[in-house]
């Protein structure tokens with residue numbers, strides 16, 4: 001949550017920082033601000049609301065300078081207001097800070113600093129950092145930041161500038177991402193690579209507890225012991241164009257349409273149809289280990305949790321290893337039974353979700369082997385885990401996850417097939433069949449994407465409804481949960497996903513003519529059961545929208561509206577069935593005039609618990 005950007009070089013930093021913030025706005029959009037140094041003075045512009053307000057502010061009161069920092073906020077401490085917007089300054093107005101994270105002991109620090117005479121202008125935790133740096137400042141900003149950090153408990157990615165010295169930005173990180181973009185006679189800072197893609201491909205991922213001095217022609221990084229540290233410069237292969245809307249009205253729509261490609265990119269080079277092989281170079285999980293483990297424990301949040309729920313079905317069916325799935329925020333405060341016989345899998349698009357990261361650290365402490373499935377290269381979770389399997393989806397900008405979800409499912413299919421081969425729990429023929437199914441998924445997804453018009457029409461009928469139920473069974477039950485989550489988060493309609501067979505144990509009481517029911521009724525071993533559940537809902541007046549396979553004539557009589565999708569093996573059907581649900585939420589949201597890409601109260605990367 002929150003995005004930070006910095007620039008030092010020979011261009012106008014205000015422009016570069018603003019453009020970087022545009023790429024990070026998905027991380028928070030309550031308020032935004034930029035500070036630059038010009039003529040030995042700090043110049044700050046801050047505005048409440050979306051970034052566009054900051055742009056108007058800067059247009060009316062232009063600022064420029066060769067060194068600048070900026071921030072886009074997702075409020076944690078203090079309401080969205082101009083006073084609470086970053087950058088924050090010390091009492092003298094010489095020291096300026098932008099921060100992503102949470103300072104846990106800010107109240108104690110603030111009280112102490114107030115006693116010492118510091119005057120605070122905001123309700124934020126961040127402002128204490130500016131005043132602490134002021135307290136320790138004796139003419140050297142680096143040393144002052146270093147001393148201030150010793151007093152702070154919590155998570156931070158920080159950028160600090162001081163009007164006494166326009167030749168450097170001091171940055172630091174702990175449990176929040178911070179990336180340096182290495183340019184020629186210019187250097188960049190950002191919370192994630194999408195803000196850097198337009199300028200540089202060489203990046204450095206700072207490690208926890210690093211402090212760095214960024215000058216226009218040099219970068220010096222120091223580790224937690226104060227020793228100068230060498231950090232590898234990595235090449236980012238993501239295309240800048242992937243982070244643009246490319247003619248689509250919203251990022252979410254573009255990202256829905258990208259899925260045929262991103263699924264293919266995620267399995268490319270990792271499966272071979274010719275010789276029936278799965279090749280996952282970064283996963284060092286041996287046959288011996290798989291034969292001795294007692295269970296697989298999956299941990300994630302939100303949409304990534306739903307990917308984990310689908311994975312449980314795959315794992316148990318293909319490998320016979322018991323699997324469980326946990327919500328990270330619950331898992332981390334429970335007493336999970338973990339030891340060396342458990343494989344733990346952490347699923348996270350951003351790789352920065354605070355609860356998932358904390359759960360991963362807990363699993364490591366307890367001696368479990370860890371594996372991460374992440375989309376963002378170099379993210380905290382990917383670096384913390386013993387093994388990492390990246391999805392290759394490119395930057396996901398829309399706050400509602402779409403292509404990252406199908407990328408996660410794809411990575412999980414590969415992983416589970418790899419485990420099944422190692423354990424010898426699938427025959428050669430079955431494996432060939434599964435690999436072929438996976439290989440054909442992008443074509444099926446493309447066919448599915450062609451149903452958008454049909455879904456748009458259905459959305460027109462239902463977009464003013466106040467509530468929705470999503471039903472499915474078995475491996476598609478998590479897709480019902482995911483469909484309901486998508487609708488809730490971007491259209492603010494109350495929606496619940498249920499296992500269809502559970503309805504008669506209570507939720508069926510909710511059903512009447514005002515309750516539309518979306519049912520996943522594609523070919524499966526529970527298809528007949530789902531048809532009975534449709535009858536039950538229909539008998540109580542519900543309007544039924546069924547997701548069914550092309551050529552299913554029967555469903556036309558059973559349901560009121562139909563969305564037809566291509567047929568695939570039941571095991572892979574979640575990858576197909578989720579797509580109409582993404583489209584449906586998207587269309588309903590746009591028809592209700594909601595902000596699809598930046599829904600209220602949400603942010604893309606949840607770095608607070």
Ligand code: F6R
Pocket residue numbers: 301302303304305347348349350351352353356399400401402485486489604605606
């Ligand atoms: C919903 C959504 C969230 C995320 C969740 C976890 O569309 O995007 O529910 O899935 O916040 O985020 P990651 O996967 O980055 O850990």
